[in-house]
Amino acid sequence: MQIQLEQTGKKYNREWIFRGLSFTFSPEKKYAITGPNGSGKSTLLQTIAGSTVLSEGTVNWLSKSAVIAPENHYQHLSICTPSLSLIEEMTAAEFLAFHESFKSFMPGNTPSTILETIGLSAAANKQIRYYSSGMKQRLKLAQAIFSDVPVLFLDEPCTNLDESGFALYKSLIKDYAAHKLIIVSSNDKAEYDFCEEVIDIKKYK
Secondary structure, eight states: OEEEEEEEEEEETTEEEEEEEEEEEOTTOEEEEEOSTTSSHHHHHHHHHTSSOOSEEEEEEEETTEEEOGGGGGGGEEEEOTTOOOOTTSBHHHHHHHHHTTSOBOTTOOHHHHHHHTTOGGGTTSBGGGSOHHHHHHHHHHHHHTBSOSEEEEESTTTTOOHHHHHHHHHHHHHHOTTSEEEEEOSOHHHHTTOSEEEEGGGGO
């Protein structure tokens, strides 16, 4: 999967969040979008994903040189963001099974094995509303990383994680996302130190 940005820009009212950004994201490579809080990192990530409309320019997704229609981008991506809502009336096991009905997990992974991998087996049948913020973040990361898609978007992926959760994040990226195109939005270098290229959004103000 390749993603091409051509002279892209986004503004709210009269303020440009970013402008004149052209970039090509190559298959299986890892990228970081950096900048201070409030600089527009998340907005850029959302425009690439297609959940926010650009003010100018274009975003093209290509698979083997064939252009993928914007309305079908969601089939090729998974995402983890602080604003992502979990269905808190469900248990973790129910939530992952529900997610899998829309987007398959990578071969060899089931809700049960995923919960074991992320250390939540003991709470598999507990309603998510009783989870701590760190447990919820582990679940958010799991549904994104284990999805069988070529593109992974991560917005501040270690939000609410303690030291063991941070180590889990690193191992999940290494063991289950090595062949994905990954774009991380963060101003914490420890969250994106595995990335090969960095886009500083301040350069596109």
